[in-house]
Structure formats: C-alpha cells, structure tokens
Amino acid sequence: MLKSAGRYFMFLGSLFKNRESFKTYISLFFDESVKVGTNSIFLIATVSVFMGAVTTIQTAFNLVSPLIPKYVIAIVVRDMVLLELSPTIIAIIFAGKVGSNIAGELGTMRITEQIDALEVMGINSSSYLVLPKVLATLFMFPALVATSAFLSILGGYLAVSFTDVITPAEYTQGIRYQLNEFMVIFAMIKAVTFAFLVSTISSFMGYYTKGGALEVGQASTSAVTNSVIFILLADYLLAQLLAEYLISF
C-alpha cells in the first residue's frame, strides 16, 4: 500500500521530467479534451437531468409543512446539486467512463509494446501520454460539472412543470434566492480535485499494466475502484474544510 503510494508519487513526478516540446503537447491536449468530452457528455447529461428531477420531487414530498415556504424546496435542490450531486456523483460516473477508458488505453499500449516503442525513440512516454490526459481532464471536468449543475436544475424545473408539487415560479424564486458564490467556487474546487484524482489514478493503473488482455481489464476495474474510493475520501475531507471555512465567517 505504502509502496504503491510511493510509486504513484514518483509517477506524478515523471510526468514533468524530460518533456517534449510545448507544441507537441498542444495538439495532444486538444485531441484528449475532445475525447474526454465526447466520451462522457451524453451519459453525464442524461444522469444530470434525472438526478435534478428526482431530487426535486423527493425533496418536495419530504418538506410538506405549512410553516416552510415552497420555494425552500428549490433552495435545497440547488444546494444539494452544487455542493454534492454535480461534483461528486458526476465524478463517480466520470471515473467509470473516462477513467476506465484511460486505464484501458494505456494498458493496451503497454502490453502491445507501444509504450516501449515510444521509449526506444527517446520519448518520455509517461509525460507524452499521460500529461495531456491529465491536463485535458483538469480542463474539461469542471466544465462538465458546470453543465451537469445547470442540467440538474433544469431537470428539477421540468419535474415541477409536469407535476404540481410547487409552481415553476416558486422553483425559480428558490433557485435564485441568496445564492452564496462560495458554493460555486467550492463546486469547482471539488471538480478540479476529482479530475486530478481520476486522471492520475487511472493513468497510473493503466501505465503499469503487466501481462495480457486479462490484466488490461483488471487495470480498468481497479482504476475505477480506486478513483471512486479516493473521490469519496477527498469529498469527505473537502466537506470538513468547507464546514470549518463557513464557521469562520
């Protein structure tokens, strides 16, 4: 365990050693960004709309009290989406989709000696292959989280339009009610953290694959498992930090 942690940090270090020219990375970065986005956008969009709709309806059914104004339901939905659902749930889905992709791709390159082929040409393969993936994920995932938050809130709006738990007007009022900007910043902090975890852990698992096709499959699976564990761990730590930060105000 400690040994893998050490190897993981050495791996991170190797991404920045003996890099290729800046120009090489630019085109790789764009290719990877497109791949990351197109790979996950459909799934993330679908999940987000439903997540928002379901959260809204369930909150509405649980908050039936004449003392609480209806628009509070929308506030609860908004805060849940921004603080937890969009960054964390989407990160877990992202790990399953993009993380396993990254590990599978690098694992296949390893066992078919494509990584050796790069090394023989004098390329630092970890930096050449992994750095663009990490940067593309850091760049794309916050955008995906923002999209997801928007779509979740839209999903909630659709839900209230089709049912009569609260009126769309009350819903919109709640969504707009005293939005704390820090929550948006905090969602982005989470997004960047999770993006870093998913991309580096999955790359690490794929890059050091040994054996054959079976091991590539295993690398993909453990990329997802480990990413999810560390996402949740980081989520917990960040939530605690946030709580302390909010109290200090």
Added chain:
Amino acid sequence: MIELDNIQKSFGEVTILKGIDATFKPGLVNMIIGASGTGKSVLLKCMVGLEQPTVGSVMYNQRNFSHSTRKEQIEIRKDIGMLFQGAALFDSKTVEENVRFPLDILTNLPLDEKLDKVNQVLDRVGLTDTNYKMPSELSGGMKKRVGIARAIVNNSKYLFCDEPNSGLDPQTSITIDNLIKEITQEYDITTIVVSHDMNSVMEIGDYIMFMHQGLKLWEGSSDQILDSEVDEFNDFVFANNLMRSLKKLKK
C-alpha cells in the same frame, strides 16, 4: 558496430544475464538465439535502453550508451530502430502517421520532405498505397512491414528485431526475413535479430550467438553450426527434425 562488454542483469535476487560479451558488425544480420526464458529479450532491452544493465555497458561505435547522459542517449537513439514482436504500431494512427512518427519526434524536416521519406520506405517494404489504412485493417505480415518501415525511416544505423516472424506463416516469415536481410545490406545497418526459429537462422543469419541460461555458449556463422561441439547448442539446434537430417546428409 555494437559491442557488449560484460553485460549482467538481475531483477531483485534473480540474475538473468550473467556477463555477456559480443560484437555485432554493420551490414550483417546478427542473430541471438536460444531457448525460451534464457534472457534474449532482456538482453535486447538492455541494448536499446529499455532496461539498464546491472553491470557492464553497451557501446555504439565506441560511444558508451549505458553510462551516458540523457542527451547523449537521445543522440544515439536517433540511429536506433526497433521492430517489436507484435509490431507495436500506434493503433490510433494511420500507417502513414505511424511511419512518420519518428521523423516528427526526432527531426525538424518540413512536412513534404517527411512524406517523401515515408513513401520511399513504404515502397521499399512493399506497401505502396496503404498510407491511410489503420493498423487494425492490416494482416500480421503487413504490420511487420510497417514496423520495419517505421524502424528505418530515420536512416537508422542499428535495427533491432524481437522475433520478427512470430505469428507468421512460413512463407510470410521468409519474405520478412529476406526483407530484413536486404535492408541490412542495402543501408549497411547493424541488424540484431532475436529468434528461436532455425529456419531464419539458416536463411539469413550472418553471425549467430547462442544463449543458454544467461550465458553466451556459442558463436559463429551459419556454416559452422553443423560442426558445433557444444552440447546445449546441439540440443537446441537438432531438436528440429530437419536439422538432424541436414547433419546426417553432411556426414
């Protein structure tokens, strides 16, 4: 010319290579043969720098490759081409992009000059008009050809091949073997081929080195094989019916 000076390699407690000296000359197909698990691939990896030898050094034309700075290594690497066992083509790139790749990385040539070179080597390996195919659309033999083209496109002086005809039918094997031989002579390349196929050895081997459990037990030309006195080598060579008949014939 490549010289090996007392190459030893251990993984943890296990010693795989136990001190190997050899000289590989340009314009010749130098073959490293031996049973499975004797460390042929490990030796090849030490030579191209995918593994660092525990003891000893690899010299490329008197330049020490194993003990040099990264910058010096990269200079030497520009002259190295390698054909991998499964060809190791980049599967998200077309044939043309695969072959162009070393030029993109190692040179600053303008695009049209690169494409000229790519087409030239693709012609040379007998693959005209496959530029836009993806590796997944190629047969095993064609992949090997693309692999060879990629290995020599940057005018490599040294060509390494790890089991170039594994997974190929006998006829395709022979054409690939012959291609390697022709290219070696045409461009005066120092070629090193790892194999356990006695057919290839007899067909194209100029210098042959036999490895057994991490040691070099025999070296010589293909004509000298039938006269060898080394038991382990004879066991390896004459495991093959054809080779046994050949020996009887010679007697």
